[in-house]
Amino acid sequence: MTSLPDDTLLDDAARISAADPEGLLRAAAGAGAQVRATADAAREAGLDRLTGLRPRALVLVTSPGLGPAVAGLLAALLPACPVPVLLADEVPGWIGPLDVVVAHTDDPGDRLLARGVDRAGRRGAAVVLTAPAEGPVAAAAAGNAVLVAPRMPVRPGFGFATAYTAGLLALSALGLLRVDLDAMADELDREAERAHPNHESFVNPAKALALRLAEHTPLLWGLDPVATAVAGNAAQALATHTDLVCDVADYQQAMSRTALHRAAVRATSGGDIFADPDDFDGPATAPPRVLLLAVRADPGDPARRLAAETLPGADLIDPAEEITAADEPTRAAVLALRFDLAALYLGLAAGTAGGSGRYAPATA
Numbered sequence: 105m106t107s108l109p110d111d112t113l114l115d116d117a118a119r120i121s122a123a124d125p126e127g128l129l130r131a132a133a134g135a136g137a138q139v140r141a142t143a144d145a146a147r148e149a150g151l152d153r154l155t156g157l158r159p160r161a162l163v164l165v166t167s168p169g170l171g172p173a174v175a176g177l178l179a180a181l182l183p184a185c186p187v188p189v190l191l192a193d194e195v196p197g198w199i200g201p202l203d204v205v206v207a208h209t210d211d212p213g214d215r216l217l218a219r220g221v222d223r224a225g226r227r228g229a230a231v232v233l234t235a236p237a238e239g240p241v242a243a244a245a246a247g248n249a250v251l252v253a254p255r256m257p258v259r260p261g262f263g264f265a266t267a268y269t270a271g272l273l274a275l276s277a278l279g280l281l282r283v284d285l286d287a288m289a290d291e292l293d294r295e296a297e298r299a300h301p302n303h304e305s306f307v308n309p310a311k312a313l314a315l316r317l318a319e320h321t322p323l324l325w326g327l328d329p330v331a332t333a334v335a336g337n338a339a340q341a342l343a344t345h346t347d348l349v350c351d352v353a354d355y356q357q358a359m360s361r362t363a364l365h366r367a368a369v370r371a372t373s374g375g376d377i378f379a380d381p382d383d384f385d386g387p388a389t390a391p392p393r394v395l396l397l398a399v400r401a402d403p404g405d406p407a408r409r410l411a412a413e414t415l416p417g418a419d420l421i422d423p424a425e426e427i428t429a430a431d432e433p434t435r436a437a438v439l440a441l442r443f444d445l446a447a448l449y450l451g452l453a454a455g456t457a458g459g460s461g462r463y464a465p466a467t468a
Contacts, residue, residue, distance in 0.1 A: 113453050114305055114311045115311070121212070121386050124448075124452055125207075126458045128457060129449075130312045132257070132262060132448055133296035133440070134262075135441050136291075136296065136446075138258065138269065139269045139288055140257040141256045141266075142255075142266045142268060142273075143253075144283050146250070146402045149384075151250045151252070151277060154230055154278055156279075157230060157277075157278055158339060160187075161202075162203075162206070163195065164178055164186070164191050165192055165193070165208075166192065166207050167208065167216075168209075169208070169210050169260075170340065171208050172191075173264070173333070174208055174268055175271075176191065177436060178272070181330060181347045181432060181433060181436070182382075185280055187278070192285070195220025199223060199229050200228065201227060203230070204230045204231075204232070204268070205224050205231045205436060206232045206247075206280065207221070207231070207232075207234075208235065208263070209234075209241055210235075210236070210260040210389065212238055212241055215239070218244040219413045220242065221249055222244040222258055225248020230250075231248065231249035232250045233252065233311070234252045234266055235251065235253065236254070237254075252270045255271075261344055264440060265353045266338060268440075269285060269288075272285070273285075281433070284431060286430060288434040289432075291371055291427055291437070292441055295438050299311070310442055310445035310446045310449055313443070314446040317342075318390065318395035318431040318450060318453075319391075320348075321351070321391065321392045322348065322351070322395060323364070323393065323394045323395065324350055324352045325355045326349075326353070326355065326398060327354075327370065327400075328354075328405070330399040330400060330432055331397035332353070334399060334439045334440050334443070335352045335353075335397050336350075336352055337440045338447070340445070341443050341444045341447040345447040345448050345451030346447055346456050354407075359414075361376060366393075368415060369415060371392045372417030373415070395419045395421055396419065397421050399424070399432060399436050423439050423442075
């Protein structure tokens with residue numbers, strides 16, 4: 105169970121810096137730069153060759169690492185897609201010249217993906233791939249795929265914005281989704297600035313989120329499909345940088361998990377105004393913390409109203425309340441970055457992120 109040895113640590117910029125010799129926070133905060141660099145790289149790689157295609161199927165490959173989260177989010181952004189969308193662990197054997205494949209990997213030696221990319225290319229399918237520029241995967245893509253290699257150094261596991269941007273560009277070229285990548289990059293820059301280590305937790309959304317998660321079992325329940333997909337990426341970030349175990353589900357599914365939902369109701373009931381909100385009478389090793397995530401701006405949605413009535417003390421995280429002019433893909437990206445940074449703050453404080461240890465003791 106990840107805990108903060110002292111919750112004042114997050115507001116000590118010098119000690120945060122000392123706990124982060126690998127520059128993990130800086131790497132995560134570069135999401136906006138990743139969007140811009142990926143857009144440039146995709147244009148140079150010829151991704152616009154997809155323009156006007158009407159594929160038989162769109163295959164989103166869920167390779168280990170960030171693949172499942174990126175693919176799930178791209179699929180969630182296409183609720184009424186005129187093209188069949190398939191999430192697959194590997195490129196399917198039936199792939200053909202009328203299909204489009206979108207994939208991401210941080211592993212240049214992913215031989216399963218390399219074989220799939222090679223197969224898709226030989227059969228004439230259009231392939232959009234984000235991967236390192238060297239290795240078996242890149243070799244399989246040579247001449248057969250649009251390989252969008254990072255134009256700026258990106259640590260393994262920190263390339264969500266790169267993979268997401270390439271996927272959005274593919275969907276845009278196919279005429280399936282409209283997205284303003286310049287606005288997205290700007291909003292990600294603003295989110296990174298709000299979450300800067302020099303900003304204290306009461307004005308820093310990532311630090312505030314980290315404090316809410318510490319010493320709890322997070323229940324990340326989405327109020328719409330896009331938010332639920334972002335919750336999947338949040339779980340990946342928390343498992344990468346902390347030892348927190350969390351539950352991810354859309355709220356309708358969460359209600360079917362009756363024992364866990366009852367625990368969530370107890371934890372958010374607020375029946376005793378003098379009770380410690382962290383008190384929890386149940387078998388869990390850590391009390392649940394319910395976070396209701398929303399990306400689609402629809403306050404009147406029945407699921408959202410039901411969740412608010414049933415879980416009155418739950419935290420609602422809704423980027424639409426903060427960045428009202430942004431589109432859905434941008435709000436999703438901002439929410440994903442907030443969780444990435446919160447997971448890093450929590451992991452650095454607990455000594456579970458990267459190769460660093462706990463914070464050094466404060467000096468007089």
